[in-house]
C-alpha cells in the first residue's frame with residue numbers, strides 16, 4: 616500500500632501565505648471573480664474544457680441571458696444550448712440545466728453549501744464541488760485540476776503517471792492538507808493561476824514563482840520533466856457526411872440529435888459517420904434515409920469541414936440532396952425532431968461547431984449559386 620505524502624505545518628503555512636500574496640497581486644481580472652455562487656458554478660463548468668480567453672465572452676452572454684439559477688432552470692433546453700453553441704462538450708450544458716432545476720426544486724434556488732449536497736447535482740464532481748465551495752463560500756475544500764496537477768507534481772516531486780490511482784490519491788491528499796482555513800478560495804485560485812501563468816507545461820518561469828523555495832522540480836535541472844504523463848493516445852480520423860436536403864420551396868431539412876452522446880440536443884443537417892467502404896456522397900444518402908427516412912438524389916459537394924474533438928479528427932462533408940418525392944414526408948428515425956427552415960432561419964438553431972461551419976459553407980454555396988459561379992466547394996479547416 617502506498618503512503619500518502621504528509622506536509623508539515625510550517626511548510627503548509629509558508630506555501631499558503633506566499634501563494635495567496637502572489638495571487639492577490641497577479642490575478643487576472645476575470646468576470647467571474649467575486650461573483651455569486653451561481654456565476655462561479657457556471658464559470659467552472661465552462662472552463663472544464665475551454666480556455667479562459669474563449670470562455671469570457673460566452674460567460675458574459677450566458678449570464679446576461681440567464682442571470683439567476685431560476686432563469687436557467689425555467690429556460691427550455693434548446694434556449695440554453697443555443698447560448699452554449701460554439702463552446703462544445705454539450706453534455707456539460709445539459710447537466711448544468713438539470714442541476715439548476717434540481718437546485719430550485721430541492722434547495723430553494725440556493726446553490727448548496729455541503730460537499731454531499733452539491734456533489735449530488737448532475738455534472739458536479741469533486742473538482743467543481745471544491746471550486747464552488749472554496750471560491751464562492753470560503754470553505755476549506757480542496758481541488759485538483761490540470762494546472763494543480765502540474766504545480767503539485769513539481770513542488771512535491773511526484774513521479775509516474777499523475778492520473779494513476781496512487782498519484783491521484785496523493786494529489787488530492789496534498790491539496791486537502793494545503794488548503795488553508797483562511798482564504799481557501801484565494802489559495803485554490805492561486806494554485807490554478809500559478810499553473811496558468813507561471814508553472815506552464817513546457818517552460819515554467821521558476822525565477823518568478825512564489826513556491827520556488829519549496830519546489831523540488833524548480834530546484835532541479837529540468838522542472839518541466841514533471842509531471843510524467845504517459846505517451847498520448849493516438850489520433851483517430853473519422854469521416855462524417857451530412858445531407859443538405861432542399862425542398863422545392865428552397866427550405867432545408869434539419870434534425871435535432873438525441874439528447875445523449877456527442878452534440879446531444881443540438882441541431883444539424885442529417886448526418887452519419889461514414890463506413891470505411893462508403894464514399895462521403897453515399898454516406899449523405901444514407902444520412903437522409905436513416906435519420907429522417909427520406910430517399911434523395913445526392914448532388915454537389917457544399918462543404919468539407921475539419922474539426923477536432925478530444926482524440927478524434929473529424930472530416931465532415933456536406934452534399935446537396937434532392938428528395939426523390941415531390942412531397943417529402945420526413946420521419947424522425949434517428950433524431951428527436953426535424954424542421955424545414957429557410958437559409959436565413961437556420962441561424963435560429965443551436966448547431967455544433969462543425970455544423971455551424973457547414974451552415975456557413977451552405978450560405979456561401981447559395982450565394983455562388985445565385986450569381987452562377989458554382990466552383991468546387993471550399994475546404995474549411
Ligand code: SF4
Pocket residue numbers: 766769770813814815819820821822824825826827830831832833834838
Ligand atoms: S518553482 Fe517552477 S516548477 Fe516549481 S511550482 Fe514554481 S514554476 Fe512550477
